[in-house]
Every structure is written in structure tokens, then in C-alpha cells.
Amino acid sequence: MSSISDRVRRLMEQSGLSLNDFAEQVDLDPAELSESLSGTSPFSVVDLACIADACDVSVDWLLTGAEPALAVAARTTTGEASQALDLAREYTARRSDLEKLGYPQPWRPVSSAPRAGSTYAAQGEALARAALEEVARRGHSITKGSLAELIEEIFGADVAVAQLGDGFDGLAATTQGTKLILLAATSNPARQRFTLAHELGHLLAGDNQDVHLDRDIFDTAQRKDPSEQRANAFASAFLMPEDALRGAVTARLTREDYAALACDLMVSPQTLAYRMQHLRLIDAGMGDRYKRMTASEAARLAGRNEEFARRTALAQESRLPGLLVRDTRAAYDAGKSTLRPYATLLGVDVDELRSTIEPEQDNGGVA
DSSP: OOSHHHHHHHHHHHHTOOHHHHHHHTTOOHHHHHHHHHTSSOOOHHHHHHHHHHHTOOHHHHHHSOOOHHHHHHHTOOHHHHHHHHHHHHHHHHHHHHHHTTOOOOOOOOOOOOOTTOOHHHHHHHHHHHHHHHHHHTTOOTTSSOHHHHHHHHHOOEEEEEOOOSSOOEEEEEETTEEEEEEEOOSOHHHHHHHHHHHHHHHHHTOSSEEEEESOTTOTTGGGSHHHHHHHHHHHHHHSOHHHHHHHOOSSOOHHHHHHHHHHHTOOHHHHHHHHHHTTSSOHHHHHHHHTOOHHHHHHHTTOHHHHHHHHHHHTSOBOOHHHHHHHHHHHHTTSSOSHHHHHHHTSOHHHHHHHHSOOOOOTTOO
């Protein structure tokens, strides 16, 4: 297939629809579609975005005939990882389409110059300090509000949560114009939060272009990978800043104090113990005791059971990528796209959505 028209014709053939029915499916005028197929007038970017969305392909594929790396990865992987990669491919393709309509992703990385000979863990901690400085500069805190929303606002990476089953924690996906974090819904909010910070570390460090897939961020074999060491060090330092820990530690740290600190930082008692031991704020004996504390036990000791229940329920909910949703709606409002891409992204019927957001036609004042 050497041209855009060839690829659109192939999609029509696969659909089994007539030209008129295919045009209706993709929200295009049949006469204009016929002219574009014949070469009389070129397909516009909006036309291609409509066709891509309705036919589950990317605008890039329509333009070039080439599949992005994420599409290939999704096709060749099985299980929960395949499901995650399929969803990541969909989201990155949508962002690519939006970029062509004038809505690029607002990716805002931070940089930290690594010291000569520094370890990967030290690089991760330095990157976390730079990220925390940017969060503070923008007047935010990692312990206030939604961490996913903060990451979208401060760093410009999209964050999504989906029902992906067991055996999968998350992924970080990168394309030429997309930065995406996809997390699995879970009943373990502390693990999900650590995974979110871990994947942000991968994106900020520029690890594994195209896609970095984490089935288990705490897998001991995986930790041998230098990029995993850096991402875990980043997540620990980002979620549990050294200054905050040193300021919270008293001469007599009780179990209740420790439990409250874990709840304040929204991390597991075990993860906090490893971090405090690393900083030599507690000894090995105390660390071993606190590593046996469960998150629910910490919530009970700190009198935070209701808060823990809310966080657990929230971690099990799906979440659409916020920036993608915002820009898809903006493209429709600006007349650069039809309503179908927005409805498909939200998972609702396009006609029902149209009836709720488009004003009623003027009926001469008749109700």
C-alpha cells in the first residue's frame, strides 16, 4: 500500500461497509471521502484523525504505513502485559494524533548533573531532589492532593490507571511526542503510589525509550538492572525526602510515631523502614521490626483507618489520562476534531454525549 488512499481503502474493505456507510461510521461526508479517495482533494488531518479513531489505527500509520514500536510490542506480548501495552498504544496514538492537530503533550522534564563515578542509586536520588525542588517551586507538595494530578500538572506526563489483573504493576511509555504512565488498579495503594513514582523516575531519566514494562517493581532479579536501581532510588527519595524524614525522627521513635509517618507519606511501613535504614535514621534491629508492620496495622496505630480505606478504594478505580482527556475535548471545542474521538476516549456513546454537551438547536423559542 503506497498511499494514504490505499490504506483507507483497505480499512473500508476490512469493514465490509459501503462507502456511504463507512463515511457515516467515521463521521465524514461521503462526497468528500470519495474525492479524497480519488485524489481530487487531499485528506485533512481532521479527516485522518476521524478515520484513525473509528478504525483503531494511528494517524501515523495512515500517513506512512509504518507501525510504531508500541504497536509491535503489544502484538507480540501476552497476558496482562499485552493488555497494558494495547492500552498504552491506544493512548500514545491518540496523543500523536492530537499533536498533529496542534496539541502537543506539555512534557516538562527536570535535569540533574550526575557526579563523576556516581552510582545509579545516587543518580536516582539526585534526580528526585531536582524533581522535588520543581514541585516546591510550583507551590505543591507530594503529600497533598492526588499524586497523579500533580505529575500531570508539574511534569506534563499523562497518568492512567486500568483494570489489568494480577501480575502487573505498571509501565512507562515514550514516543516522539508522548510520555505516559499506566498503572494497574490494585487493593494496595502504597504499592501503586511507589509504582507511579518509579515510572516517573524512568521517564525523567530517559530510560528504555518506547516502553518500559514493570511486571513487579520489587522483583529481586529485576533490581540488578541499573535503570531499575535508579528508578527505585528515585521513587524512595521522591516519596520519602531525606529532610522530611530527619525532621520527623525523634530521640524516641514509638511505633505510633512510625505508623503515623508511614501514613503521612502514604508509603508502606516496610518501604519506609528500608529508606530510614539506608539513611541510618534507625538501626537494623528496629528496621527489621518495622518491616513486619502491615499498612493496615499502621493505619490502626495512627488512628487513620478511614483514610486508609478511602485510599484503598481509590487505588482500585480506573483513571483516564487527564491531559489526554483535556486536549481531546479542546480539539473538539476548537472545531479541529469531531466528537467521536472524545466519546471513544471516555467510553460513552457519541450520540448520547452530543446530546449532553451540544446546545439545543434554536427552535424559535418553542420548548
